[in-house]
Amino acid sequence: MVASPQDFKILVADDSLLYRKLVEETLAREQYAVCFAKNGREASDVLAEQRPALVITDWEMPDITGIELCGQIRSEQDSYTYIILLTSNTDKNQIIRGLAAGADDYLTKPFHSGELLARVAVGRRIVELHREIQGKNRLLQELALTDPLTGLPNRRAIEEWESGSSMEPFATVFLFG
Secondary structure, three states: OOOOHHHOEEEEEOOOHHHHHHHHHHHHOOOOEEEEEOOHHHHHHHHHHHOOOEEEEEOOOOOOOHHHHHHHHHHHOOOOOEEEEEEOOOOHHHHHHHHHOOOOEEEEOOOOHHHHHHHHHHHHHHHHHHHHHHHHHHHHHHHHOEOOOOOOEOHHHHHHHHHOOOOOOOOOOOOOO
C-alpha cells in the first residue's frame, strides 16, 4: 500500500536558513510532511520524536555533521530511514566517504529542484518497499509459529517461548474431558 505524501515524513537538517527554505519550497510542491532542524543535535531530537522515513541533511553543521548523523541513524534506527546528503563538496573521495558512512544518496549545492524531487521519490519507493518487506517478514514469522489448522501456537512457538527467544508471550490452555 502506497502512503500519501502527507504520511511520508521528511526531516531536513541544515544550518543554513536559505537552504532549509529552498528545500521546503521544493518539497511543498508534492505536499510532503516536512520537519526541520537547524543543527545536528536538533536533528537527533527530531529523529527520536518524529521517526521520519527520509532525512535530507547538510554535510557541514556546527555540532553534529551530516556524516555523524548518518552513523547515528544507521546504528540506532530499527526501521529503515533513507538519507540524502546535501553538500557543496564535489570531491569524489568525500562523496564516497559520505556514502560509506550510511548515506543512500547525495546532492550537491546548489541543487536543481527537479533533481531533489526525483531523488526524494526514489527514497520514498525504497522506504515503501522496505516497509512492505518488513510486513511480509512479520507475517511469515507469525505463520511459522502458528498451527494452520487450529490457529494456536505450534511446537516451534512453544520451544521459542520456553527458551526465552520469543518476543510475545502466550498462554497455553489444556482441556480435559
